[in-house]
Amino acid sequence: MxxxxxxxxxxxxAAKVSMMTVSRAIRGVEGVSEKKRAEILRIAKKLNYVPNSxxxxxxxxxxxxxxxxxxxxxNDVFAEILAGMRGTFEGAGYASVIDTTEYSPESExxxxxxxxxxxxxxxxxxxxxxxxxxxxxLRSAGIPTLxxxxxxxxxxxxxxxxDHEAAGxxxxxxxxxxxYQSPAYVGAPIGRDRRADARLRGIKRAFDEGxxxxxxxxxxxxxxxxxxAGAAGIDELLQxxxxxxxxxxNDHMAFGGMMACGRHGLRIxxxxxxxxxxxxxxxxxxxxxxxxxKTPRRQMGVVGARNLLARIHxxxxxxxxxxxxxxxxxxxxxxx
Amino acid sequence: MxxxxxxxxxxxxAAKVSMMTVSRAIRGVEGVSEKKRAEILRIAKKLNYVPNSxxxxxxxxxxxxxxxxxxxxxNDVFAEILAGMRGTFEGAGYASVIDTTEYSPESExxxxxxxxxxxxxxxxxxxxxxxxxxxxxLRSAGIPTLxxxxxxxxxxxxxxxxDHEAAGxxxxxxxxxxxYQSPAYVGAPIGRDRRADARLRGIKRAFDEGxxxxxxxxxxxxxxxxxxAGAAGIDELLQxxxxxxxxxxNDHMAFGGMMACGRHGLRIxxxxxxxxxxxxxxxxxxxxxxxxxKTPRRQMGVVGARNLLARIHxxxxxxxxxxxxxxxxxxxxxxx
DNA sequence: CTGTTAGCGCCTTCAG
DNA sequence: CTGAAGGCGCTAACAG
Numbered sequence: 001m002x003x004x005x006x007x008x009x010x011x012x013x014a015a016k017v018s019m020m021t022v023s024r025a026i027r028g029v030e031g032v033s034e035k036k037r038a039e040i041l042r043i044a045k046k047l048n049y050v051p052n053s054x055x056x057x058x059x060x061x062x063x064x065x066x067x068x069x070x071x072x073x074x075n076d077v078f079a080e081i082l083a084g085m086r087g088t089f090e091g092a093g094y095a096s097v098i099d100t101t102e103y104s105p106e107s108e109x110x111x112x113x114x115x116x117x118x119x120x121x122x123x124x125x126x127x128x129x130x131x132x133x134x135x136x137x138l139r140s141a142g143i144p145t146l147x148x149x150x151x152x153x154x155x156x157x158x159x160x161x162x163d164h165e166a167a168g169x170x171x172x173x174x175x176x177x178x179x180y181q182s183p184a185y186v187g188a189p190i191g192r193d194r195r196a197d198a199r200l201r202g203i204k205r206a207f208d209e210g211x212x213x214x215x216x217x218x219x220x221x222x223x224x225x226x227x228x229a230g231a232a233g234i235d236e237l238l239q240x241x242x243x244x245x246x247x248x249x250n251d252h253m254a255f256g257g258m259m260a261c262g263r264h265g266l267r268i269x270x271x272x273x274x275x276x277x278x279x280x281x282x283x284x285x286x287x288x289x290x291x292x293x294k295t296p297r298r299q300m301g302v303v304g305a306r307n308l309l310a311r312i313h314x315x316x317x318x319x320x321x322x323x324x325x326x327x328x329x330x331x332x333x334x335x336x
Numbered sequence: 337m338x339x340x341x342x343x344x345x346x347x348x349x350a351a352k353v354s355m356m357t358v359s360r361a362i363r364g365v366e367g368v369s370e371k372k373r374a375e376i377l378r379i380a381k382k383l384n385y386v387p388n389s390x391x392x393x394x395x396x397x398x399x400x401x402x403x404x405x406x407x408x409x410x411n412d413v414f415a416e417i418l419a420g421m422r423g424t425f426e427g428a429g430y431a432s433v434i435d436t437t438e439y440s441p442e443s444e445x446x447x448x449x450x451x452x453x454x455x456x457x458x459x460x461x462x463x464x465x466x467x468x469x470x471x472x473x474l475r476s477a478g479i480p481t482l483x484x485x486x487x488x489x490x491x492x493x494x495x496x497x498x499d500h501e502a503a504g505x506x507x508x509x510x511x512x513x514x515x516y517q518s519p520a521y522v523g524a525p526i527g528r529d530r531r532a533d534a535r536l537r538g539i540k541r542a543f544d545e546g547x548x549x550x551x552x553x554x555x556x557x558x559x560x561x562x563x564x565a566g567a568a569g570i571d572e573l574l575q576x577x578x579x580x581x582x583x584x585x586n587d588h589m590a591f592g593g594m595m596a597c598g599r600h601g602l603r604i605x606x607x608x609x610x611x612x613x614x615x616x617x618x619x620x621x622x623x624x625x626x627x628x629x630k631t632p633r634r635q636m637g638v639v640g641a642r643n644l645l646a647r648i649h650x651x652x653x654x655x656x657x658x659x660x661x662x663x664x665x666x667x668x669x670x671x672x
Numbered sequence: 673c674t675g676t677t678a679g680c681g682c683c684t685t686c687a688g
Numbered sequence: 689c690t691g692a693a694g695g696c697g698c699t700a701a702c703a704g
Contacts, residue, residue, distance in 0.1 A: 356682095
């Protein structure tokens with residue numbers, strides 16, 4: 001008494017053809033006369049036939065699912081990277097299964113294990129730091145894998161992103177050039193966000209290489225949200241002393257920090273300089289343009305998806321693609 | 337020469353038991369001695385056994401996937417609703433397949449059709465307005481369905497959300513009480529976002545019922561992002577004349593609008609009142625608290641997921657759950 | 673162009 | 689507690 005729903009068997013019976021003909025008609029492959037195909041599709045529709053992807057995937061031994069792992073949804077950056085990728089994938093007939101890890105490597109590993117049970121056509125991970133098992137499993141399963149947002153010379157499979165350390169360095173250099181001497185950084189706790197850590201390293205290096213080396217003070221706790229975290233970071237720094245320039249993990253934190261500066265009576269950039277990251281939408285409406293670095297989020301998604309599609313189809317592509325960033329000299333830092 | 341990968345058959349051979357015993361051991365169901373179970377799990381791990389969800393879903397005729405349809409990722413509101421739901425679902429062992437519709441009903445319909453091929457355990461849609469086919473297909477497939485963020489007395493299955501019309505009315509009433517007389521609204525083009533449209537209706541009704549009825553001017557084009565759209569809306573309104581209060585689709589648009597007001601030399605609230613919606617994180621760091629309405633996004637997700645889980649398990653729940661909003665009397669509108 | 677055969681990997685059912 | 693038989697819906701491979 002199983003078989004309640006309608007499958008290609010029911011359609012085949014109704015159309016008085018074999019299941020294979022129905023299968024071919026529905027998939028749109030060659031080998032069915034146009035007349036029959038039309039008739040079959042008509043009947044399938046009438047019968048409310050719904051294909052069963054599980055059966056199909058089982059038979060063809062893979063699926064049209066792309067598994068994606070993101071740190072969080074609560075960040076425009078990932079939303080934009082995602083948007084960039086999805087357009088390309090949709091067009092190619094893939095659906096995405098997404099999970100967020102909240103920056104936990106263990107969580108990422110569990111998700112990848114889970115993903116593999118679905119025999120995805122490809123997997124996309126954020127960043128290049130993963131538990132060792134992750135890359136190993138993906139490789140041995142032979143699944144095309146894209147690491148996005150950060151780059152390495154030795155990706156699991158392919159990667160597309162920006163060089164965060166270099167980006168930090170560029171921002172740091174710029175600040176050094178402007179003559180800043182007591183820098184501070186407000187971000188997440190070290191170890192939580194590897195890309196942010198890399199940028200901080202770049203900033204540090206810039207100041208180390210400056211005319212005279214300046215230590216950089218670091219603040220940052222895991223906060224509810226970016227705006228609040230930026231504000232809290234400034235509060236924390238000011239308890240001790242006033243830095244002359246503060247680098248923030250991103251523009252939203254920078255904005256929160258600027259608001260906090262206002263509360264403390266500090267003028268920007270006269271009393272304190274502010275540097276953000278990403279050039280997020282928010283910055284376009286502010287009366288004072290923030291000094292920041294523009295990151296090609298959407299483009300990254302597009303390029304990543306395109307390369308990954310190529311990999312799925314067995315075409316060789318660049319293993320590592322590094323996209324450029326653009327320094328934006330705003331007015332939240334002193335003039336040159 | 338098929339059967340390259342290791343399945344329960346290979347594990348069974350290695351453990352010298354039947355496939356059924358392996359199946360039971362792995363699923364953790366009763367009927368296997370603890371000794372054997374441990375041994376089987378050990379061997380499975382050694383062999384790098386990866387379960388095949390497609391086969392499992394085919395056999396049991398449903399999956400542990402929950403299909404989700406969101407208008408967009410580029411909006412904190414949906415990110416938070418999602419976060420609220422995911423915690424609950426993860427815990428229960430479900431994975432989510434997500435797609436965004438960019439506010440297109442046709443796109444939503446295609447996605448639902450696609451989802452159904454995966455035999456999902458449940459489906460979650462945003463809002464209560466769908467093409468007729470959507471509800472019909474979901475119902476006839478007997479899939480538990482949650483409509484979230486908006487409510488109706490007649491959901492496809494169950495719904496959890498807020499009453500947007502009432503929310504708009506409440507904000508409108510408040511403005512009427514404060515004596516505002518030439519209101520304007522900045523949002524998306526009518527028809528694009530049904531919830532926003534409902535709120536606008538509520539605002540209108542409040543002004544219609546006021547001491548003397550005041551027409552409300554409406555501005556809004558589909559813009560790249562919320563901040564810019566808010567600013568553009570103000571620019572558009574001011575070309576004609578200055579309203580005394582402007583309602584925005586959400587706080588981010590309101591902020592963009594406030595920045596634009598600054599550009600035009602308008603003081604808030606002396607020259608123009610500003611009302612937002614949602615009480616987004618951004619508002620917590622602004623020096624001037626925005627008049628807005630706090631919406632229970634996270635809670636909505638949690639309650640929705642919980643009710644949906646109940647439905648999946650066949651437990652009866654409320655069909656419609658309406659959550660309350662909280663009016664926040666900020667300082668972007670004149671005092672009472 | 674159309675049909676037949678034999679699985680895909682796992683689980684339900686029923687028999688020991 | 690364990691195993692054998694058969695099926696889930698679909699498709700590759702091979703006939704005609």
